[in-house]
Amino acid sequence: MNANTALMALGAANLDITDINIVNGLRQARLAGRMQVLAGSPTTILDVAHNPHSAEYLVAQLGRLYPETRFKVVIGMLHDKDIEETIRVLNPLTEHWYPASLSGPRAASADELCSHLESNETLTRYDSPVTAFDAAKADANPEDLILVVGSFHTVGEVLAHCGGTRS
Structure with a gap:
């Protein structure tokens, strides 16, 4: 575009x-972290979508590439973003949320993210995007899809953890 x-x-x-x-x-x-597919199994897609507009674009692209697919979604966001609306836009993609706390003065906690998620009572909260990603991978079957989303910080941490490998 x-x-x-x-x-x-x-x-x-x-x-x-x-x-x-x-x-x-x-x-x-x-652009690293924009619809970036990591090498390996399960398929993992990284996207820096961090507001409702970019989330809408992401949902449309994933709907085109992976029709009728639901993702295990690792999410970490900054608290000064529109968390509620961004999550609302992403929700149709979600099989299961993995909310992660970010670090720094603008970071949203996993608890803050969970306050906007429907199944917030039963969700595990993660202290970082890496621990959330590792949990999603452990829960995933080879045919599952994982989406890491919400911030350049979120995507950057997972990308560094994975060694920056693309498929």
């Missing part, structure tokens, strides 16, 4: 860039 904006900026910049350079650049452009 941002490619159009980038192409308009290149056109306005009056730079000496060939069409081949542009095509190659667009093919190779990646």
Whole structure:
């Protein structure tokens, strides 16, 4: 979606860039943590969606790629984001929530996340995205799908834990 904006900026910049350079650049452009699939089993998707708008985009993309699939969702968010609405948007994807506390002054706790989840009484709270992710993996069968979402912090911790491997 941002490619159009980038192409308009290149056109306005009056730079000496060939069409081949542009095509190659667009093919190779990646944002770590945006619909990033980790190597291994079960399939794990990382996405930095952290507000209702980005969550809507994520739900649409996952619906297209994995129709009628429900995910084990590892979520960690910052408390200054719209947690309630973001969770509401993500809820149709969810088979089971794995709420994780983040660290830092803007971090939401797992308890804060659970206050917005329907089954909050029975959910295990995790002290970090890594412990939540490890629990989701332990609970998963090889054919299951895990989604890690909610923040650059959440995705970054899990990505570092996994060694940054892509499929």
